[in-house]
Amino acid sequence: MNGLATAILSSIWHRNRMVLRADSGERADSIFFELKPFIPQYRQLILCGQIPKEARFLRNAKFIETSDLNTLRRALAESFDEEELGAPPVQVVFFRADRPAFNDLLAHLDRGWMATTQAGLDVLTAAGLKPAEEIRTRTDTLALLDPLPKDMSLENRIMEDTKSLSGAIKAFRIQSKQHQVHLAFQAIQAELEATPRLTQSYLQETLRLRENTLKKVLEIGRRERRMDISSYVEETPAPVVDFLKKAAAGGVLSQAVVFDGMNLIGFARFGDIELPSRYFLQAWQILSRLETEGLPLGHCRTAELKTASQVTILFYHHRYLFGLIPARDADLPGLKLNIEGELARLWGKAKENP
Amino acid sequence: MSDKRINIDAAFKKMSDIAGFEGIVFISGQGMVLAAKFAEGTVPAKAADGVAACVKDLEDLIKKVNATRMEELSVKGQARTVIFLRNRALGFLTVVFGRESMHPGLAWLKARETMEALEKSLDQLLSKQPGE
Numbered sequence: 500m501n502g503l504a505t506a507i508l509s510s511i512w513h514r515n516r517m518v519l520r521a522d523s524g525e526r527a528d529s530i531f532f533e534l535k536p537f538i539p540q541y542r543q544l545i546l547c548g549q550i551p552k553e554a555r556f557l558r559n560a561k562f563i564e565t566s567d568l569n570t571l572r573r574a575l576a577e578s579f580d581e582e583e584l585g586a587p588p589v590q591v592v593f594f595r596a597d598r599p600a601f602n603d604l605l606a607h608l609d610r611g612w613m614a615t616t617q618a619g620l621d622v623l624t625a626a627g628l629k630p631a632e633e634i635r636t637r638t639d640t641l642a643l644l645d646p647l648p649k650d651m652s653l654e655n656r657i658m659e660d661t662k663s664l665s666g667a668i669k670a671f672r673i674q675s676k677q678h679q680v681h682l683a684f685q686a687i688q689a690e691l692e693a694t695p696r697l698t699q700s701y702l703q704e705t706l707r708l709r710e711n712t713l714k715k716v717l718e719i720g721r722r723e724r725r726m727d728i729s730s731y732v733e734e735t736p737a738p739v740v741d742f743l744k745k746a747a748a749g750g751v752l753s754q755a756v757v758f759d760g761m762n763l764i765g766f767a768r769f770g771d772i773e774l775p776s777r778y779f780l781q782a783w784q785i786l787s788r789l790e791t792e793g794l795p796l797g798h799c800r801t802a803e804l805k806t807a808s809q810v811t812i813l814f815y816h817h818r819y820l821f822g823l824i825p826a827r828d829a830d831l832p833g834l835k836l837n838i839e840g841e842l843a844r845l846w847g848k849a850k851e852n853p
Numbered sequence: 854m855s856d857k858r859i860n861i862d863a864a865f866k867k868m869s870d871i872a873g874f875e876g877i878v879f880i881s882g883q884g885m886v887l888a889a890k891f892a893e894g895t896v897p898a899k900a901a902d903g904v905a906a907c908v909k910d911l912e913d914l915i916k917k918v919n920a921t922r923m924e925e926l927s928v929k930g931q932a933r934t935v936i937f938l939r940n941r942a943l944g945f946l947t948v949v950f951g952r953e954s955m956h957p958g959l960a961w962l963k964a965r966e967t968m969e970a971l972e973k974s975l976d977q978l979l980s981k982q983p984g985e
Binding site: 606775778792793796797798800801802803804 | 896897899900902903904905906907910911914915918919921922923925926927928929930935940941953956
C-alpha cells in the first residue's frame, strides 16, 4: 500500500497527468479529495468541468466555469505560459471529464492535470492518452498517464517516515517537504544569477539538502518551471566521489570537504561533527600565508591541526584541497596512511587527465 | 611572561639533535614572539613574527568555530616543516622549524619535553620568596 501511495505522491509532485476513474461521478470526485493532501499548496489549483459543491470551499482555488472547451483551452494555455514568467505552477483538476473534454482539451496539455471521470479506458485511448501505469481497487482505477519518476527514494522516505502518523501530520510533513523543495529551487535560480560557478556540494551544504533531495529539487523545478538548470550545477568529479567513498570506508571519517580553488566541489558528513566548509578554506588560506609572511615553506602540501576539544583536522593540498575530520575513535596513523595512498592514486589519475 | 625567563639557548640546544631541525620560537598567548633562535643561514628571523600573526588568526578562527584553542599543528611544505605545540599550563606556543625531512613525531616529543622543562623552571622562579 505504501508503494502505491509513494507512486501517487511522486506522480502528483512531478505534475504527471492522472485520471481518476470510478463507476459514479461522485465516487471519482471523492478520489480527488483523498489525494488533495499530495498536491503542493503553493500550486495554483484551477478547477473546471462540473465542479462539485465541496470543492468550492478549497482555499486558493480558481474556478473556470465554462463549458466551451476552446475558451477553456485558451485560458489554461495562458495559465501554463504564466508559469515561465514566475506565476505559481498550475494544477488543473477537471471534474467529470467526458470524451470531448479528453479529446479537445486534456489531450493537448502535456502536464499538470488530473481528471475525474466515469469514462472507460477506450475513451482515454481514443484521445491518445495511454496509461503508463494503472492502480486498481475493487471499484476505482487511477490511471497514471506518464511513466513513474525514476527516483522516488525521497517520496518513499516520506511515506515510510509518516506511515504511522495521523492524516493531518502526514499532510504537514508532505507539504513542508514540497515547500522546501520549491523554495530551494527558487534560491538556486537566484544564486545562479549571482554566482559564476555553482556546485552540487555547495548547494547541498548551504541548503542543507541530501544528494537525492537536491536532485529532486532540480527535477521538480524542471517540471514546474520548464527550466532545466541541472546542467549549470556542477557535479562532484567522479574520481573525488570515489576517493571520498574509499577514504570514509569503515566509518573512520566524520566530515570531508574538497575545494577546487574557492569552489566547494565535494562535501560529505558522516558523523556528529559539523564544521562549515568555508572554515576549512579559511584555515588553509591562513596557513598558506606563512609563505608570504617570510617563512619559505615551498609549496604547502599537508597540515594536521588538533584543537583543545580533541577535534583533528587534516588538510591535503594538490590540485584540490581536501579537509578531513577523522572520527573520534579512528586509528589516526592508519587513517592517514590510507588517505595518503588514496590521494596518490587520485593525483596519479589527475596527472593522466589534467 | 618575560622573554628573559626563557632560556632560549638551552631550548635550542635540546632540539638541535633532531635531524633537519632549524630553529625554535616561543609565542605568547597574545601572539607576541617571546624568544626565537634559528640555526645560521636557515630561516629568516622575521619569519617568527609572520608565524605568530598567522597563528593568532588561526586561533581566532578556531575559537569562532568551536570555542576552543589550537593545541597542536603541523604544516608541511616542500621545503620546510613547522610544528606548533601549546602548553596548557603556560598557555603559550612552541614553534619548531625544520627541513621538510624533519621527523614530526620526534619534533613533537622534544618540543613537549622542552615545554615541560620550561614549566618546571618557571615554577621554581615563582615559588622563590622575595629577596631569596
